[in-house]
Amino acid sequence: MARYQAGIRTEERILEATRELLGEVGLEGTTLKAICDRAGVRAGSFYNLFESKDDAVMQVVKDAIRAVDPHPDKDVPDSLRELIEAFILFITGQPEVARVYLKIAISGATNGSLGDQIIGHHQRRVARFAAAIGREHPEMDEEAAVARAEIILAALSGLAFMWMIQPGFDYASRARLVSQSSLAPE
């Protein structure tokens, strides 16, 4: 299954087109035709490289998350502060991709693989936050750490929600308040 250069470049063009469209016109406007038009490709080529439209969208979302992941190589444990900063960067750095993420997550897992994958990612994120909290507060039992992780993520998500509705909302600084208050002793 040796790839040719042409195919690899086409794949990149398609992902770039998908990323741009998600940013410009949201998930609704990111149709297959729109992706193909922008990438300068016909539908057949798209399906030679991707399983489905959702496949391409999911890759873009995953890339965006990965781009701000503090330690994509899994061996280094991350601090809560780093994780929170990564979340802030994810929301502020690619707001429209983040919007898609939240939207799909809210839509639930009934919609098929896209929702399933994002919810799965979210739950792994909760676990990662909880692990960091557990590491920094050894006196806390696991249940309490998970509860705190959920609250922190709820706050970060809720602030993101407000920001997306009210463009003037100062997301980053409010989110850092969450960081401070959550890092303080109970």
Place this chain on the structure above:
Amino acid sequence: MARYQAGIRTEERILEATRELLGEVGLEGTTLKAICDRAGVRAGSFYNLFESKDDAVMQVVKDAIRAVDPHPDKDVPDSLRELIEAFILFITGQPEVARVYLKIAISGATNGSLGDQIIGHHQRRVARFAAAIGREHPEMDEEAAVARAEIILAALSGLAFMWMIQPGFDYASRARLVSQSSLAPE
């Protein structure tokens, strides 16, 4: 424009069908055909009574909000605690309609009238929360009251988000913690 009884009953059946469908299959599954099938009505009748599909969805969402509104008659000012309880009731009482609300809000106002209306409603809600806070804390200036209202709504929304992703999440009690902490002096 005197209404006949038949038309009024049909309108109610359509709204009931829409409400049920939003709860059972979400916004995606609530198609015109599904609504009409369940209401036992043809498309023509639907459009005799509603401007568009979004019109019917919007009425359902508005009704749900209104049903838990502490003081629909505007003269009585509401307390912050009442407003928070109303929000909790909105989320827990009709979770799937609330899901639709959050989803449309996140989708933004570019999607047309549905998004516009929900964002408008949201902003009125912020103002109402801020007014209640201002009433209960006369020493606080207006800007601070608005900021606090935004944070409270962000927390409530974020918790709702978590609940929708993790069904085991105990929304009501966590949300009441927001209530307590936000009612405490600064």
Place this chain on the structure above:
DNA sequence: CCAAACTTAGAGCATTCACTCAAAATAGAG
């Protein structure tokens, strides 16, 4: 019972969507 107003039916329209497929074109290894 009449007539005007309102309601309903239901076929059908125009559009959009994600996706398929067989054949032509091209790239790359030997």
Place this chain on the structure above:
DNA sequence: CTCTATTTTGAGTGAATGCTCTAAGTTTGG
């Protein structure tokens, strides 16, 4: 250069979608 594997094309499919329109039917007030 040749031969094979990969890539690209682009018309086409079938299934949805929201919505329209006209003719027929029903309700209501007088």
